[in-house]
Structures are given as C-alpha cells and as structure tokens.
Amino acid sequence: MWVAEGTWPACVDAVRPLAGDVTLLHVVDAATAAALSAPAGLLGRSVRADEGEFLLARAERELLDAAAARLGRDAEREVRRGRPEREVVAACAGVDLLVLARDGDRSRLGPRSLGHHTRFVVDHAPCQVLLVWPESTPGLGTLPPPPHHDQKR
Amino acid sequence: MATAISLLLLVAVLGFAVVRPAGLPEATGAVPAAVLTVVTGLVPWRAALDELAGLGPTVGFLAAVLLLAYLADQAGVFRFAGAAAARWSGGSPRRLLGLVFVIAAAVTAALSLDATVVLLTPVVFATAATLSVRPKPHVYACNHLANSASLLLPVSNLTNLLAMSAAGLSFLGFAALMALPWLAVIAVEYVILSRFFADDLATPAHRPPVEPVPAPRFALAVLGVTLTGFAVASPVGIHPAWVALAGALALAVRLRIRVPTLLRRADPAFCLFVLALGVVVLGVSRGGFGRLVDRVAPQHADLLGLLLMAVLAAVLANLLNNLPATLMLLPLAAHSPGLVLAVLLGANIGPNLTYVGSLATLLWRQILHKSGHPPVTGEFLRLGALTVPACLIVGVASLWVSLRVSGL
Numbered sequence: 001m002w003v004a005e006g007t008w009p010a011c012v013d014a015v016r017p018l019a020g021d022v023t024l025l026h027v028v029d030a031a032t033a034a035a036l037s038a039p040a041g042l043l044g045r046s047v048r049a050d051e052g053e054f055l056l057a058r059a060e061r062e063l064l065d066a067a068a069a070r071l072g073r074d075a076e077r078e079v080r081r082g083r084p085e086r087e088v089v090a091a092c093a094g095v096d097l098l099v100l101a102r103d104g105d106r107s108r109l110g111p112r113s114l115g116h117h118t119r120f121v122v123d124h125a126p127c128q129v130l131l132v133w134p135e136s137t138p139g140l141g142t143l144p145p146p147p148h149h150d151q152k153r
Numbered sequence: 154m155a156t157a158i159s160l161l162l163l164v165a166v167l168g169f170a171v172v173r174p175a176g177l178p179e180a181t182g183a184v185p186a187a188v189l190t191v192v193t194g195l196v197p198w199r200a201a202l203d204e205l206a207g208l209g210p211t212v213g214f215l216a217a218v219l220l221l222a223y224l225a226d227q228a229g230v231f232r233f234a235g236a237a238a239a240r241w242s243g244g245s246p247r248r249l250l251g252l253v254f255v256i257a258a259a260v261t262a263a264l265s266l267d268a269t270v271v272l273l274t275p276v277v278f279a280t281a282a283t284l285s286v287r288p289k290p291h292v293y294a295c296n297h298l299a300n301s302a303s304l305l306l307p308v309s310n311l312t313n314l315l316a317m318s319a320a321g322l323s324f325l326g327f328a329a330l331m332a333l334p335w336l337a338v339i340a341v342e343y344v345i346l347s348r349f350f351a352d353d354l355a356t357p358a359h360r361p362p363v364e365p366v367p368a369p370r371f372a373l374a375v376l377g378v379t380l381t382g383f384a385v386a387s388p389v390g391i392h393p394a395w396v397a398l399a400g401a402l403a404l405a406v407r408l409r410i411r412v413p414t415l416l417r418r419a420d421p422a423f424c425l426f427v428l429a430l431g432v433v434v435l436g437v438s439r440g441g442f443g444r445l446v447d448r449v450a451p452q453h454a455d456l457l458g459l460l461l462m463a464v465l466a467a468v469l470a471n472l473l474n475n476l477p478a479t480l481m482l483l484p485l486a487a488h489s490p491g492l493v494l495a496v497l498l499g500a501n502i503g504p505n506l507t508y509v510g511s512l513a514t515l516l517w518r519q520i521l522h523k524s525g526h527p528p529v530t531g532e533f534l535r536l537g538a539l540t541v542p543a544c545l546i547v548g549v550a551s552l553w554v555s556l557r558v559s560g561l
Binding site (some may be wrong): 051062066115137 | 195275281282293295353532533
C-alpha cells in the first residue's frame with residue numbers, strides 16, 4: 001500500500017478487509033529533500049546538513065505510525081527515497097496487489113482525477129492495482145457527454 | 154594577466170565557500186584571497202580600505218538582523234506562525250499554501266531571506282507534516298520567496314543593503330519604489346506554483362487537532378517597533394543598524410540570552426567573509442572582466458535599460474553568486490536609482506533559476522553530494538525556468554511604473 005500524504009486514510013480503509021500480509025510503503029520525494037537542504041546553497045552561512053534529514057525522518061515515522069494505527073494489525077514498513085512514481089513501481093516487483101488513491105480533481109469522474117505521479121504508477125505497475133477514491137466518489141452525472149460525432153450517428 | 158588572477162581568486166573564494174574543506178568557515182579562504190588581491194597590487198590598499206569602510210555599516214546591519222531573526226525564533230515567533238497557519242488553513246493544502254505565501258513574504262521582507270530559509274522552512278515543513286499535507290509545494294514556496302520576496306525592504310537581503318548605500322535611497326524611498334514590484338513578483342510566483350503543484354494541492358483536507366501556540370506578544374511587539382524604527386531612523390540620520398541592534402538587545406535581555414551566544418549568532422565569520430569578498434570583487438571589477446561588464450551594462454533607466462540590467466544581474470548572479478554580482482554591478486548603476494533597483498531585481502530573483510546561491514553551488518552539489526546533501530532535481534530547475542523569466546519581466550515592468558509615478 002502506497003502511503004502518500006493527504007490520501008492514505010482511504011487506502012488503509014480499503015486494505016483493512018483484505019487478507020494477507022500488508023506492507024506500508026512511503027517515499028520521500030528527493031525534490032522535497034533538496035528544497036529542505038537549501039541553506040547549504042546560502043553562501044557563507046554555516047549550515048547543519050542534518051536538520052532537514054531529521055525533519056524528513058520524523059515526518060515519515062509519524063505518517064507510517066498513523067497509518068499502522070488506523071490499519072490495526074501488523075504491517076511491514078518500507079521507506080524509499082527518490083522520484084516517488086518510479087520508487088513505487090520498483091517496490092511493486094513481487095507484490096500481488098498495490099493499493100493507492102486518486103489524487104487529482106476529485107469533483108468529477110475522468111482522467112484528471114489522477115495526478116501525474118499516480119498516473120505513472122497506474123500505467124506502469126507490474127502487479128494488480130486497487131485504485132480508491134480518497135473521499136466520496138463523484139456521481140455519474142459528472143461523466144462528460146459522448147463525443148459529438150457519436151451523438152450524430 | 155591581472156584579469157585572470159583576479160577571476161581566479163574570486164573563483165577560489167567561492168569554491169572554498171561551497172566546499173568548505175574540513176568544515177572551515179568561509180572567511181578562511183576569503184581573507185587570504187583579499188590580502189593577496191592587495192599584495193599583488195590588483196587593488197591599491199587605499200581603495201581596499203575605502204571599500205571596507207563603505208561595507209562596514211552594511212555588514213554591521215546584517216549582523217544585527219541575523220541576530221534579530223535568531224532571537225525571534227528563540228522567542229517562538231516562527232512556531233507561532235506555523236501553528237497559526239495550521240489553524241487557519243483548516244487542513245486544506247491550497248489554503249495552507251496561501252498562508253505560507255503571506256508568512257514567507259512577511260518574514261523575508263522584515264527579517265531577511267536567511268530567516269526564511271534557515272528558520273521558517275523547517276517550521277513550514279513540520280506544519281505540512283502535522284496536517285498530513287504533501288509538503289513539497291509549501292517548502293518550495295519558502296525557497297522561492299526567500300529570493301523573490303526579498304525585494305521590499307533594504308533589510309530583506311544583503312544585496313539590498315549594499316544597494317541602498319550605493320543608490321543614496323532612504324529606507325522609506327527604497328520600500329516605496331519596490332512595493333509594487335514586490336507584490337507583482339509574489340503574485341506571479343503564486344500563480345505559477347499553485348498551477349505547477351496542482352496535483353499535490355488537490356488532496357482532501359484533514360483536520361487533526363492542532364495545539365494552539367500562545368502568541369509571543371513581546372517579541373512580535375519588538376519586531377513591530379524595530380520595523381517602524383527602520384523607517385523613522387533614516388530621515389533623522391540614525392543608521393538603521395543601531396535600530397536593529399536595539400531591537401535585538403531588547404529581545405536578548407527578555408530571553409536572558411548570554412553575550413557569547415549573541416556574538417556567535419551575529420555570525421562574525423560571515424561578516425568577515427562579506428568584507429573580504431568585497432575586496433576580491435573590487436579586484437575583478439578593476440580588471441578586464443569588469444570593463445567587459447561595464448561595456449555591456451545599460452546606461453539609462455528606460456524600460457529596456459532596466460530589463461537589460463536585471464537580466465545581466467540575473468546572469469551574473471547565476472554564474473558567480475548574487476553577492477559578487479551585486480558588488481560588481483552596483484558601481485556601474487550607482488548614477489541612477491532605477492538601474493540600482495533593476496540590479497536588485499536580477500540579483501534577488503535570478504538565483505531561483507538554479508538554487509539559492511548560484512550555478513557554482515549547483516554544480517558542486519551535483520558533483521560532490523557532500524555531507525549527505527541531496528542533489529538538486531530536475532523539478533526544481535523546471536520550476537525555476539518557469540518562474541524566473543516571468544518574475545523578471547513583471548518585476549521590471551512594475552519597477553518602471555513605480556519610477557514613472559515617483560518621477561525619478
């Protein structure tokens with residue numbers, strides 16, 4: 001299960017009734033880590049390199065703790081760092097099922113309900129995928145009308 | 154030959170400052186280089202002394218502002234800001250971004266970009282983590298605003314402090330001319346960042362209980378009085394460095410911070426570094442490279458001249474670093490306040506193109522990965538490529554309007 005900030009509770013709720021071993025996967029985005037280490041680029045200011053790392057590690061631990069508590073049973077933890085979409089795909093090798101959440105426009109049904117990273121994972125995952133809506137599912141009424149040429153036919 | 158030596162010395166100083174072998178302070182490399190600049194006759198010692206005397210008050214001001222920011226942090230100002238942002242955002246990533254923009258812009262303007270990068274960014278990350286919001290947009294906003302929101306006041310950026318004395322602008326005059334560019338550039342950053350990170354900002358809002366942090370009233374009041382003091386002091390003939398020092402001392406006494414700690418936090422090694430850097434850059438300006446820059450630099454503060462100057466400053470800020478770039482360009486622009494402010498637009502916004510700092514920093518980081526610093530990612534560079542040109546154009550256009558309205 002991909003534990004991503006903001007959308008993970010829905011994934012936990014989807015996983016809870018499933019049988020089998022669960023792995024909670026969290027990826028630290030290398031871009032966030034780089035931005036947190038920005039003081040290193042401030043010329044002439046002495047800098048502690050480890051503060052950003054400390055913050056990232058603490059946030060990751062707290063996030064996974066919260067996910068484990070909501071799940072309510074034993075789960076393995078896996079933490080990775082890099083480009084989230086590629087790390088998640090790599091982590092799926094040898095896994096039966098990946099559970100992840102939509103994270104785009106949640107007001108209507110359609111391709112925009114997947115963010116770029118989630119889209120990449122769904123397209124490339126080497127396993128089964130369970131894709132959940134993080135909150136309520138939009139109604140069928142949000143479905144776009146069929147293309148113009150089909151209506152004429 | 155002299156040109157080559159002076160450039161070599163500057164590159165050596167900057168390289169040393171980025172690599173910091175054995176964790177030595179940056180001044181360890183810069184001071185010998187400054188001595189060499191004088192000994193080899195690149196800069197006559199009298200000119201070097203003049204440069205040091207000119208930089209002195211500015212560097213003192215910087216030390217006082219660094220101290221003020223540190224003490225504000227100790228008093229809990231940043232923690233309070235983080236908790237307030239968490240509460241008012243209601244857990245919504247998008248509203249949190251708006252609040253982070255307001256806070257980061259205010260902190261950068263009032264307490265300098267160092268305060269935003271070093272003190273505010275960790276608080277913003279922790280706030281995002283508490284709300285289970287994806288932290289990337291908010292951390293990037295801090296990073297970007299530390300540069301691009303450092304346009305408003307002379308205290309916001311060391312480059313501004315250097316420019317204020319060069320252009321002969323008062324504290325209020327500076328702020329009046331830069332208010333419009335500051336607002337316009339922040340608006341551009343907001344539009345681009347909130348679109349760039351639309352995915353990360355669309356996640357559902359959670360409302361975990363947020364512990365209320367009591368407002369550090371005394372510290373906030375001292376900061377308010379100090380800022381007002383900056384504006385009032387200049388016309389009366391008091392250097393704003395004294396105002397900043399008074400504010401810092403008021404906080405220090407209240408917090409019972411010891412004198413040795415205060416001296417360490419004023420970062421004397423960094424102040425020494427800036428002074429030495431000033432002499433080394435003077436050597437470069439007097440050589441062939443300086444003449445080349447002189448030939449390229451525009452002479453008139455019309456719209457095109459402002460734009461060229463800002464772009465030149467942005468390019469130099471990325472090639473060298475924004476400090477040397479400002480030191481080199483200011484003498485060429487000093488005849489016109491408009492051109493000086495255009496230099497600042499370039500030198501302050503430009504670094505977002507590569508990193509806080511410069512291309513040199515970026516390359517070193519990529520090569521070294523030293524002491525566990527994560528490498529810079531393509532995403533950071535893409536965002537910079539989007540925001541910097543847009544911010545420069547909008548910033549220059551609004552500076553031009555400001556200059557027209559004020560009749561300068």
